[in-house]
Amino acid sequence: MSRLILLPGWGLGPAALQPLVGALREQGVDAELAGLPAPGAGDPESWLAELDARLPQDVWLGGWSLGGMLATALAARRGARCRGLLTLASNACFVAREDWPQAMTRDTFAAFRDGCAQDAAAILKRFALLCSQGCGEARALSRQLNQGIPAEETAQRLAGLAVLAALDNRAALAAFAGPQLHLLAEADALVPAAAAEPLQALLPRGAVERIAGSGHAFVLERPQALAARLAAFIREADDD
Template sequence: MTRLILLPGWGLGRAALEPLAGALRERGLDVGLAGLPALDESDPEAWLAELDARLPQGAWLGGWSLGGMLATALAARRGEGCRGLLTLASNARFVAGADWPHAMPPDIFAVFRNGCAQDSVAILKRFALLCCQGCTEARSLSRQLNQGIPAEETAQRLAGLEVLAALDNRAALVAFAGLQLHLLAEADALVPVAAAEPLQALLSRGVVERVAGTGHAFVLERPQALAARLAAFIREAGDD
């Protein structure tokens, strides 16, 4: 049975991925939901080392948003030790720069970072609303996301934001020789769908696809449809 490890997005915990994990298990996959590192430090290498030591070798890696970015970096780190890579609403860089404009503007990210330092609970509620923007049932999805927020110290949440800002996976996407599937939501308010073409240009054995009519929280809104696509991709890779 194919083993797949999924990592959640920043601050919102594993609960948001439970429906997707269940739908994937219905399709015969052995899915594990792994938490993000419980670290106060913001060095991405420390986060990757913690994940590398904790997560099983030889599995497919995947994740949502920050989780997908960490899975990408870990896949490149493991090389042949990773069977394949699946990401959901994940960018090569979360914060835009002159050489990667298809991301969140730095001034908007700074508002989140400063707001988290002042009141991390309030900023997470705002973040959940943005995750659901573009989804059909935005309000009910936002309530679901808020119900699953794990208890964390502000320092840990800030560290996660700093890692989100620091990760630059362009080299990792180029370096990982395994199969990759990256799904982006067309109405995503956090990861612009305009990143699809530049992401595709980085991949040698990967596919970037757009999911219409939904936003960043499509993992919660469309678990069955996403599970069908992910499972099909794994089957097409001959790894079922």
């Protein structure tokens, strides 16, 4: 049975991925959740070093949003010591750059970060709404996301945002030679579906697919369908 370690996204905690983990296990994948690094420096290198030391070797890596970006960077870091990579609603760069415009604008991100510093609870409520935008039953989904938010210090949330803004995985995506599948949501309010084509162009092996009729929180909205797709991809890759 293939083993998959999944990392959660920013702010909302691991609860949003629990239904997907359960669905993956039903599909025959030995899936488990791992937490993000504890509070500390808000730089990707320190987070990746901590994850590399803590997470098992020779497994599939994956994650949602920030978790997927960290999994991507770690997969490239490990190379042949990573069986494969699976990401959900993750971009190469979360914040737009001149040569990567298919991302959140710098001004929008800066306003979000400042809001988090001033009133994290209010920002997390808004964030849950943005994650649910584009999904069916968006308000009910938003309430569900809000219920899973863990108690964290504002400093920890801000460190996570700093890592999210700093990560640039274009080289990592191009460097990782193992199998990789990246799923984006067509109506995502945080990670533009328009990133699909430039993401695909970076990959030496693998695929980028768009999920119609859903938003950033498709991990919680459609766990069964996502699990079936991810499990099929893992089986295909392991049979090669």
